[in-house]
Amino acid sequence: MTDFATLTLDGKTYNLPVIVGSEGEKAIDIRSLRQETGHITFDPGFANTGSCQSAITFMDGEKGILRYRGYPIEQLAEKSTFVETAYLLINGNLPDRSALTRKSVMLNDFSLLHEDMKAFYQNFPSKAHPMGILSAMLNALRSFYPELIDLEEDLNQTFLRLISKVRTMAAMAYKISRGHATVYPRSDYSYCANFLHMMFDNPVIPYQMKDDLVQALNVFWILHADHEQNCSTAAVRVVGSGKVNLYAALSAGISALWGPLHGGANQAVIQMLESMHREGFTPAQVIEKAKDKDDPFRLMGFGHRVYKTYDPRAKIMKKMCDKVLAILNIKDPLLDIAMGLEEAALNDTYFQDKNLYPNVDFYSGIVLRAMGIPTNMFTVMFAIGRLPGWIAQWREDALDPNQRISRPRQVYTGETIRDYIPIGDRK
Template identity: 40%
Template sequence: MGQPSENTQDSLTVRDNRTGKTYTIPIVDNAVSATAFKDIKALRKPGERDENETEKGLRVQDKGFLNTAVIRSEITYIDGEAGVLRYRGYPIEQLAIHSSHLESAYLLIYGTLPTKEQCTHFETEVLRHGNMHVDSEEFFRSFRYDAHPMSMLTSAFAMLGSFYNEANPSLQGQKLYTRGDKESLATMDRQIYRLIGKATTLAAMAYRVRQGREFVTPPVGLSYTGSFLYQMDHLGEEDYRPNPVLEKALDVLFLIHADHELNASCTTVLQTGSSLVDPYSAIAAGCASLYGPLHGGANEAVIRMLISIERPVPENVPAFIEAVKRREKTLSGFGHRVYKTSDPRSFIVRKTADEVFKVTGRDALLETAMALHDAAMKDEYFIKRKLAPNVDFWYVFSGLIYRAMGFPMDFFPVLFAVPRVVGWLAHWRQMMLQEGGVKIWRPRQVYVGAGKRDYVPIERREAVEGLRQVPSAVEHGG
């Protein structure tokens, strides 16, 4: 952990013009402590709202966490300006070429690349924990025939927690995962094996229940993604094996999507996990967050956008671009909350797509995607706004890979969630073992609502009208 330097220049000097007082706040690792601003206090001005709590110190307002660091982490580094993504210091480009999803999972969770023996042990444990209790079959069959697979997967992660009482701090003591001793670490690792191992099984079950097919027991002797594809596609064929090119492609996609620092879903896992809830509930919360169209649903949105452009003809790209500039259409896959140049994962995805298309053939949507890319990259509107194609646009390629492999579009977020379980667990484990223990996350707010009001009896109240200030009238079906 970084320490304040003896150099007084490593500090921030703040002068409160309300009081004339000056405060010195240490800068550690190019960050200042938000709680240090609580020492900057003043008396309330005449007529100022009590709810401002001016005498209790300044609050730091940061809508959407645009520049707030909530944890010290050693896991993933992103430089959005330079287009850099590293797992534990290793460039994602190198890992995509030389590593595998489970080897990189070991790296993310435990901090180092494993030896051959360590990797074999980890992979064996993960794959061994892929089997589900027979009661889970009844759980999946209880969903409607048209249930969204992400709804099923989110529910299934929460359901898992009900099977393992020894994994629940509410039952075993709140220090179950924070002690850091041998027994505590073994309990933590067992849940990590289970969650990574069962993620593919749960996803495959969600897929097959939608298809009206029997569930498939995870096979022995296949890789992580090979086992996943087997559970998805096996229909009783003798000696069935997934296509090795597609198996490798899915492994690469899993690897590059395993972690992306404190995105919405990872932050949700940590926020939930900070209450010391069991990891299954925390992962279910992260899965729910990933479900949103601004996060894990973005890749599906890109494909649907391309389909809308191509109908009736792919020559509609210029007209679509103009409609976007007039704000009549939404352009999915351009611009990124973090990356301001290009996402390093995009090049890996495109190369992987080329390999897959050699097996499956090219999708007609690819030509539309490239035309959209070329048109936007040459247009001043997008250049000035630095709207480079991000990984969600290059999810055109991952989306087309998924289409070529036979995945339905509403399954795309599931293919994002399964590998992201690894990153969620890496950050959850780091938080459980952090120096000083776990503190529940409790953000502050800036209250701008009504001041103190006295209760008014119902017969003396005046009606308040307004679209957002009265409940809606809804129709009730039979």
């Protein structure tokens, strides 16, 4: 039996159906609201608006829960690989050994880029941001691989091609930006190992692969693979709802991720630490600045829009951060400042009362810096990890018979009707 929420407007009563999700989440179905009442809802930022029904990712911000297709993020980070997690998100279930092997082989087969694409990279300005390049190049990729028909096998090949090539594209952008020769992937390396190889190997100093860093990259990408209806995922769904090609929808997701309030937050953490180091601020002084309502300073890497307790991804990334720093034994003043800032914040009652814990961006920025990833590549790293989630969300939206083109309403606050005045009569 369907439950209803009762709405009374102008003396009339309306019954709005209540939808209940598999985890007990409840939503009031307002699809007929405007037609029946003439009213719309007003919800800036869509913080209280459900735009879709999804079976991909479950989050509970109050309890600190994150699950992909029902699997706790803690178990996936400990036991899975990024490739296996990507398969899970896109296909709905974990692969068996033969399926995973087959997909891994295909990822290697698809990893090369058409040589003509190098010309695009070499014509970007030298100071072009890697995220802008990646967004443009992902759109350009469709020119080389335009086929995308409705057969499931062809869709899966397109998904694999994208996941494979975006890693190569990111590494190529880095190499070209430094004036270095591009490095080709190796068939004997895993997905994550190949990325590190393409980023850091060179003829003069061959890159020494470390299994612990490969694991750290696996964990980083697993933690970022999907996160429900966030800004960039919503952008992919909104753009995709217009039935544009997949490449264009994903390019929109990359552009949305670029901002400092979303995917650029881990880069903003490092920039904040650089500013602290440059200006000589101690962690205690920064904590006091953050608590001062009259100070425009904003503390990056703490708190979260959804999580009202410790971000479950942050707990996992903290362990990986401690492990990576211990292995590499790096002497870096920014990392020392970061650890001091973490300790000061965790022991401050104001931060405890406000649930302002270090989030995943705080620790991931530290890990990426320690691994040698340039700061302007941080958001690109996020984008590579988020690609399977975007693809899964796009696919789910495209296959949903109830989905319509996204078209939000507004509350108009401009001028009411007025007559046109000829230019000679205007004062």
